[in-house]
Amino acid sequence: MLTTSYIRRIIAVIFVLFYMTADDRLLAMEMTDADADTELIYNKDRPFIFNQKIDQRYFSADSLQAFREKAIYAAKNNDLENASKYAEMYIQYSGETSFLDYSYFKPYANTQEFTELRGTYGINFSWPNFFYLFSSIIGFFIAIVLMLKKNQDRWATMLISSFMLINSVFIFHNFLYETKLVYSISTAHMLYVSATYAYLYGPLMYFYYKRVTANYTFKKIDLLHLLPTVVILVLLIPILTLSAVEKNRIMLGVGVVNREPYRVFVVVAKFISLFAYGGMVLYCYIKSRKKFTITLEAKRWIRNLVVLTSIYVVSYLIHGLNIIGVPRMDIFLNIQIFSMALTVLYIGYTSYTRPNLFTKGFIRKKQKYTKSGLTPSYSLELKQELLQLLEEEKIYRENNISLAIVSEKLGTTRHNASQVINEHFGLNFFELINKYRIDEAKEILKNDKNKNLNIIDVAYEVGFNNKVTFNKSFRKQLSLTPSQYISSLNL
Numbered sequence: 001m002l003t004t005s006y007i008r009r010i011i012a013v014i015f016v017l018f019y020m021t022a023d024d025r026l027l028a029m030e031m032t033d034a035d036a037d038t039e040l041i042y043n044k045d046r047p048f049i050f051n052q053k054i055d056q057r058y059f060s061a062d063s064l065q066a067f068r069e070k071a072i073y074a075a076k077n078n079d080l081e082n083a084s085k086y087a088e089m090y091i092q093y094s095g096e097t098s099f100l101d102y103s104y105f106k107p108y109a110n111t112q113e114f115t116e117l118r119g120t121y122g123i124n125f126s127w128p129n130f131f132y133l134f135s136s137i138i139g140f141f142i143a144i145v146l147m148l149k150k151n152q153d154r155w156a157t158m159l160i161s162s163f164m165l166i167n168s169v170f171i172f173h174n175f176l177y178e179t180k181l182v183y184s185i186s187t188a189h190m191l192y193v194s195a196t197y198a199y200l201y202g203p204l205m206y207f208y209y210k211r212v213t214a215n216y217t218f219k220k221i222d223l224l225h226l227l228p229t230v231v232i233l234v235l236l237i238p239i240l241t242l243s244a245v246e247k248n249r250i251m252l253g254v255g256v257v258n259r260e261p262y263r264v265f266v267v268v269a270k271f272i273s274l275f276a277y278g279g280m281v282l283y284c285y286i287k288s289r290k291k292f293t294i295t296l297e298a299k300r301w302i303r304n305l306v307v308l309t310s311i312y313v314v315s316y317l318i319h320g321l322n323i324i325g326v327p328r329m330d331i332f333l334n335i336q337i338f339s340m341a342l343t344v345l346y347i348g349y350t351s352y353t354r355p356n357l358f359t360k361g362f363i364r365k366k367q368k369y370t371k372s373g374l375t376p377s378y379s380l381e382l383k384q385e386l387l388q389l390l391e392e393e394k395i396y397r398e399n400n401i402s403l404a405i406v407s408e409k410l411g412t413t414r415h416n417a418s419q420v421i422n423e424h425f426g427l428n429f430f431e432l433i434n435k436y437r438i439d440e441a442k443e444i445l446k447n448d449k450n451k452n453l454n455i456i457d458v459a460y461e462v463g464f465n466n467k468v469t470f471n472k473s474f475r476k477q478l479s480l481t482p483s484q485y486i487s488s489l490n491l
Helices: 004-019 033-037 061-076 080-094 097-101 103-108 112-121 127-148 154-179 185-190 193-197 201-214 220-240 244-251 259-291 296-323 330-353 376-391 403-410 414-425 429-447 455-462 467-478 482-489
Strands: 292-294 363-365
Touching: 061 080, 061 103, 080 097, 080 103, 080 112, 097 112, 103 112, 127 154, 127 330, 154 185, 154 193, 154 201, 154 330, 185 193, 185 244, 193 220, 201 220, 201 259, 201 296, 220 259, 259 296, 296 330, 376 403, 376 414, 403 414, 414 429, 429 455, 429 467, 429 482, 455 467, 455 482, 467 482
Parallel strands: none
Antiparallel strands: 292 363
16 A cells, blocks of 8 residues: 555655756757847856856846837837737747737738747647647556556666656657746746756667567666756756746747757767667667567567667757758657657557556567477468467367367467467466457457346356456456446546
8 A cells, every 4th residue: 555655755766857858959949130130259158168248238127118118109100010020029028928929910910921920939839749748648647557566576667657657757848848938927937957868768779679678677887877867957947946037038038058068968978878878778679689588578678668769869960960061840749749759659658558568577588498399380381270269260278178178179289379379479378378368358348338147147158167267367357347347447
């Protein structure tokens, strides 16, 4: 049973990570002409690495009123260039993005000047943005569920849950940025916080692979993998401790910090980290395939994670090149975010449909059948015949089914039949039979719209002899009892 202190700890972690949102898009914002002309200085009162001088007079009430009046006057006189120029200056120095909604600018809403301004500062809701929001919420939920589950490898679960959380927060912040909700004082403290965990993506995934494929035991020296995170945290502390108002000004391009050197440093260092750890993950994957026999489910799970991770690394490389000078191609940023969203949704889907991947190890050394005379081609042939017996003839419905009966139907020995089941399905005979029985029971219960069926009748129909064995097998496969599963269908 969970203690109060344990629950408080989990809530605290989630609360902190909620504010650790990703800023790569903010780092990539274009510098305005006014920013480009400012002189770089070092302010002794603020120990930033890259300071810039800002004319504080622009923030005064008189200057803001002047910008506002000039923008409106220009709009009234059809001077679109100055109207858009002073409207942007007013937005940047006041933080009032709703200024674009004033009636004076509505006649020019479709002009190039104001279309660009709205694209930068105007509130924008779209289906892709809601997809990002949906993915982030699912990610938060699944990460919490995984952290609270029992009978699992706590290290592996902590690593994959943390990976889910930081990806979900990144996606959530992208939703805020794309909708332009990010230009708010209430979200200002998100500035650059994501850089503090930008170098955790690689280590989290790398050590997760090592843990699940080799049951890796952590050592003190592994803490060195946190060194880049510590360094960037120290460098960014002066910015992270700024007021919300000053952070908001930096987001709008008129703050005391020059974003250009920071964004180049963060992007390049993050790509190096992703590339290095991506290579190590790929090495672990290849190594695990050579040294171990991995179950079919585990092969798919690891392979798909490797593919999604690779897509993310490649898309981030191209996105990083866009940021540091190569012509911008926003499609690659979208691919980057989309691949992260797919990773989150895939982990969530797998945790629901294949909970055993999170509750027990799935690596088995090649020792059991080293002297077997079963050839690979014959093994595949027997596998296909077995699948036909299970999926077309549904032999698992026979309550007296046994390995001897199956091997006789296959026209082979018990030993060969057992080896085929172990190597191709990663299960023993009764685990395989019960898996098919439970899968069919799920479909029967799902299609019972009127709830007229009794659980014991379903158990008998799919081949079980008694309700106890059915309940035990059902719970082992889904981490739910049949009754709980039925209740979940009604939600």
